[in-house]
Every structure is written in structure tokens, then in C-alpha cells.
Amino acid sequence: MAFETLIVETEDDIALIRLNRPEALNALNSTLLDELSKALTEADRNDKIRCIVLTGSEKAFAAGADIKEMSQKSFVEVYNEDLFGAKIEAIQRVRKPIIAAVSGYALGGGCELAMICDFIIAAENAKFGQPEVNLGVVAGIGGTQRLTRFVGKAKAMDMNLTGRFMDAAEAERAGLVSRVVPTPKLLPEAMAAARKIAEKSQVTVKAVKESVNRAYETTLREGLLFERRTFHSMFATEDQKEGMAAFLEKREAQFRDR
Numbered sequence: 001m002a003f004e005t006l007i008v009e010t011e012d013d014i015a016l017i018r019l020n021r022p023e024a025l026n027a028l029n030s031t032l033l034d035e036l037s038k039a040l041t042e043a044d045r046n047d048k049i050r051c052i053v054l055t056g057s058e059k060a061f062a063a064g065a066d067i068k069e070m071s072q073k074s075f076v077e078v079y080n081e082d083l084f085g086a087k088i089e090a091i092q093r094v095r096k097p098i099i100a101a102v103s104g105y106a107l108g109g110g111c112e113l114a115m116i117c118d119f120i121i122a123a124e125n126a127k128f129g130q131p132e133v134n135l136g137v138v139a140g141i142g143g144t145q146r147l148t149r150f151v152g153k154a155k156a157m158d159m160n161l162t163g164r165f166m167d168a169a170e171a172e173r174a175g176l177v178s179r180v181v182p183t184p185k186l187l188p189e190a191m192a193a194a195r196k197i198a199e200k201s202q203v204t205v206k207a208v209k210e211s212v213n214r215a216y217e218t219t220l221r222e223g224l225l226f227e228r229r230t231f232h233s234m235f236a237t238e239d240q241k242e243g244m245a246a247f248l249e250k251r252e253a254q255f256r257d258r
């Protein structure tokens with residue numbers, strides 16, 4: 001499928017999706033969000049794809065929702081179209097792992113999009129922020145909610161109230177990103193992580209994603225029960241037998257996704 005605002009490539013069993021609106025620092029306009037939800041849904045359905053990497057350019061992962069596109073909208077318009085509702089929900093429904101490889105600006109909706117991914121690998125030049133307050137709005141895709149869960153109330157309040165940016169080192173210290181790598185190594189590192197994930201059983205990988213996400217959506221007691229039952233259910237798979245047998249036989253496991 002050809003896209004106007006994305007470049008989608010496949011390397012073996014990894015889908016690499018690049019946001020591609022350089023003239024607007026990859027600002028998320030309706031075409032881009034439409035195309036992104038389609039590209040991700042497509043990758044999720046494609047049996048040959050086992051992991052997804054989402055990235056931008058060296059200067060910007062994405063500088064936020066498109067300010068030009070929304071500046072003149074009325075409350076009734078954004079409410080009726082449920083601005084950022086359905087397209088973002090389609091991205092959240094993807095069951096395969098998505099790694100955000102973030103270089104440069106990840107601001108507003110850009111930071112929020114990165115947080116929707118399963119984890120963030122940041123280049124040393126990455127800058128995260130929720131500067132919506134400077135535009136007379138609050139964040140609209142999770143900047144007050146997900147960010148608070150990632151970095152805690154103090155930093156989330158600081159970033160949302162002052163609009164200041166967090167550099168990659170601070171983002172790693174605060175738990176927003178899983179690792180920081182030299183800027184030229186960002187994509188190789190993200191692709192290597194994706195290949196590691198692609199080697200695993202896809203049944204187990206989906207169960208891991210569901211279980212970790214459950215930690216954000218329920219109480220600890222319910223989350224632990226969900227995890228334990230999911231762990232139990234893995235014993236119904238051939239891949240559990242293979243994984244444990246391979247360990248005992250001191251060989252590499254050959255997973256078959258069943």
C-alpha cells in the first residue's frame with residue numbers, strides 16, 4: 001500500500017514504519033493518523049510480520065498534533081468528530097509489539113504516540129515534552145495520563161504545566177524510555193530489538209504484551225491473577241513444551257507459534 005505521509009518497509013519479518021511529513025516535523029494531521037492506523041492494522045494482520053518499529057526522522061519523531069489543521073476548529077466540531085478518538089484506538093488495538101525509535105522532537109501528540117507504543121528506544125538527541133499548555137489546551141492523547149504513569153506526578157505536572165522538554169538522559173532516568181543509544185545507532189538498535197522479539201513464540205509475545213498492559217488497567221490483585229492464569233494457559237501451547245525442552249537439552253528453541 002502506498003502512503004502520502006508514511007514510508008513503510010519490511011525487513012525480513014519486521015515492519016518498519018517511518019512518519020514522513022518533513023515539512024511539518026511529522027506533525028500528526030488527519031491523513032497521517034489515518035494512514036498510520038491503517039499501516040499498523042495491516043502489519044498486525046499480516047502473518048509474516050512479527051514485530052513493528054515506528055520511527056520518524058533524525059530531527060523529529062513527531063512535533064505533535066497538527067496545529068494548523070486544528071487551530072480553527074470549534075468545540076462542537078472536535079467533539080462530534082471525537083478528535084483523536086477512533087484513529088488512536090485503532091493503534092492501541094494492535095496486538096503485535098510496537099517499538100518506538102525516537103530521535104529529535106517527540107512533543108505533544110508525538111510524545112503521546114511514542115507512549116502508546118510498547119516501549120521507547122531514544123536517540124541521545126531525543127527531546128520529549130507536553131507543550132500543549134503553551135497553545136491554550138491540555139494534552140489530548142494521554143499526556144496527562146500515560147506520562148503520569150511513566151514518570152510519576154511530579155515530572156508529569158512539571159512537563160504539562162511548564163511545557164518544558166525532557167532530554168533523553170532525563171527520560172531514561174525517569175522511566176519514560178527503556179534505553180538511550182547514540183543517535184546514528186538508533187535504527188540498528190531498534191531493529192535488533194525487534195529481531196530478538198521476532199525470534200520468540202508469537203503466542204507468548206502477545207501474552208506478554210497483554211499481561212504488562214494489564215498492569216496499567218487494573219488493580220495489582222487482578223493483574224497478578226490475570227498474569228498467573230495467562231502463565232497457566234501457556235502450558236496448553238506446544239511452544240512451552242519446546243521452550244522448556246530446549247533449555248534442558250541445551251539447544252536453541254524452535255518455536256512454531258502454536
Ligand code: CAA
Binds near residue numbers: 108110
Ligand atoms: N503542527 C503543525 N506544524 C508544525 C508543528 C505542529 N505541531 N510543529 C512544527 N510544525 C511546522 C512549523 O510550523 C514549520 O512549518 P513552516 O516552515 O511552514 O513554518 C515547520 O514545522 C518547522 O518547524 P519550526 O520552524 O518551528 O522548527 P524549529 O526547529 O524552529 O522548532 C519545534 C521545532 C520546537 C519542535 C517547534 O516547531 C514547535 O514548538 N512545534 C510545536 C510543538 C507543539 O506545540 N506540539 C504540541 C501540538 S498540540 C498536541 O499535540 C495536542 C495533543 O496532545 C493531541
